Amino acid sequence: MKFLIVTGMSGAGKTSVLHHLEDVGYLCMDNLPPQLLSQAIELCEKMEMEKSVALGVDTRSGALFDAQAVLSALDHSDSTGSLSMLFLEADDETLIDRYKETRRDHPLSGSGVTLEQALTAERALLQPLRERAHFILSTAGLRARELCERVDELVLSDESSVRSLRTEIMSFGFKRGIPRESDLVFDVRFLPNPFYIREIRAYTGLEAPVRDYVLGKEETRAFLSHLYDMVDYLIPLYQREGKRRLMIAIGCTGGAHRSVAISEALGAHLRAIGQSVSVTHRDIALEEGSWSFRRTDKN
Numbered sequence: 569m570k571f572l573i574v575t576g577m578s579g580a581g582k583t584s585v586l587h588h589l590e591d592v593g594y595l596c597m598d599n600l601p602p603q604l605l606s607q608a609i610e611l612c613e614k615m616e617m618e619k620s621v622a623l624g625v626d627t628r629s630g631a632l633f634d635a636q637a638v639l640s641a642l643d644h645s646d647s648t649g650s651l652s653m654l655f656l657e658a659d660d661e662t663l664i665d666r667y668k669e670t671r672r673d674h675p676l677s678g679s680g681v682t683l684e685q686a687l688t689a690e691r692a693l694l695q696p697l698r699e700r701a702h703f704i705l706s707t708a709g710l711r712a713r714e715l716c717e718r719v720d721e722l723v724l725s726d727e728s729s730v731r732s733l734r735t736e737i738m739s740f741g742f743k744r745g746i747p748r749e750s751d752l753v754f755d756v757r758f759l760p761n762p763f764y765i766r767e768i769r770a771y772t773g774l775e776a777p778v779r780d781y782v783l784g785k786e787e788t789r790a791f792l793s794h795l796y797d798m799v800d801y802l803i804p805l806y807q808r809e810g811k812r813r814l815m816i817a818i819g820c821t822g823g824a825h826r827s828v829a830i831s832e833a834l835g836a837h838l839r840a841i842g843q844s845v846s847v848t849h850r851d852i853a854l855e856e857g858s859w860s861f862r863r864t865d866k867n
Contacts (some may be wrong), residue, residue: 571609571621572723575697577655577690579663581676581707581715582624583657588716589622592724594612602637606644609651633859635696642700654723655694655701659748660687662708664858673836704813706749709850721846735741735814739773739831741823741851750817752802754795754830760785762825763795764787773828774851782829792830798835803843823851 572589574582583598590596598610600623606821611619627633635814640783642651658666665675667674676686698704703722707715722734738747739796746753759782762768806814816834820826835847 569613569617571612571651572622573622573625573627573641573651573653574622574636574656575701576694577658577663577687578627579666579670580656580658581710582626582656583714584715585654585719586624587623588719589723591724593619594622596622596624599628600625601629601632602634602641603632604642605638607614611640624829627693627694630675632795633693635693635764638697639667639700648655652702652723652852653697653700653811654719655698657698657749658706658708660684662665688821704749706747706815708747710850712847733803733811733814734846735803735816735838736836737816737831737835737845737847739819739823739827739849739852740817740819741821741827741854742819742853743773743821744823744851746819747815747817747850749800749815751814752799754816754818756791756818756820756826759788759791759820759826759830761821763822768813772824773826773830773832774821774849774852778834779829783827783833788830795830795834797833799838800841801850803838823854825847828852 571634572594573591574585576582586596588600594618595612597608602625605623605625608623608770625638638653642653644651664687667683674683674686674690676689677683685804702775705718705722710718737752740747742755742757762771762781765781768781773779773782781790803814818827818831818834830845835845838845
């Protein structure tokens, strides 16, 4: 029997993840006080349940929240490997926007406590869990379907895949900031910018006109050769140190042209050599919507 603790920042998507896990066959218990975590696991084991179990634990339990109780449950299960933990997070700006949309109160908010202060306090409370998490997933920029797909990739894979390094590649625009969760950041603003080519400006790096323009440059081919060599060298070293997740962020000015094409090329290279990899594009939709003109020949 397998158990999964689902925890992380309030507003990061824990409820959506638990709903998805329930849909795929998990027994889900949400907002469980940490002190009852071990008892819940023991009860499920005693009942010899056939389902895997997901347990939602977070700061909604208020004064009952105790990170050490969660870590104790993890320590108790280390010998069997039956319990793992998924930590969901997002940057403050994303979380604040979500709270504005839902108009709900943060669990740690109160009289004289701003939302920013509540988020800071929550990050401090949850940091011990983040450090021990088997999976860390940033939900910023993910739609509901994409979030479910990422959970499937991380959690619902076979045992050998769970223990291997998962490489995540994210394109972004520097004008909107570097992704906080990045392990490696590559700046590709030195490459020729398709934005200044009027005929292809309104395409993205996912489409042939921009992709061919970017990847066809001699400096791009040289850069990719060095990038592939570096990443191929680093991944086994990260795996040797026990790292489970490697986030590679690739940035250009806006996040729709050069960084997207390079991210896709790196992702294809890693898949070709058998690595587990996902590619997301944080700013592509935002940047596309800011262009001063639109093409009308989309297929």
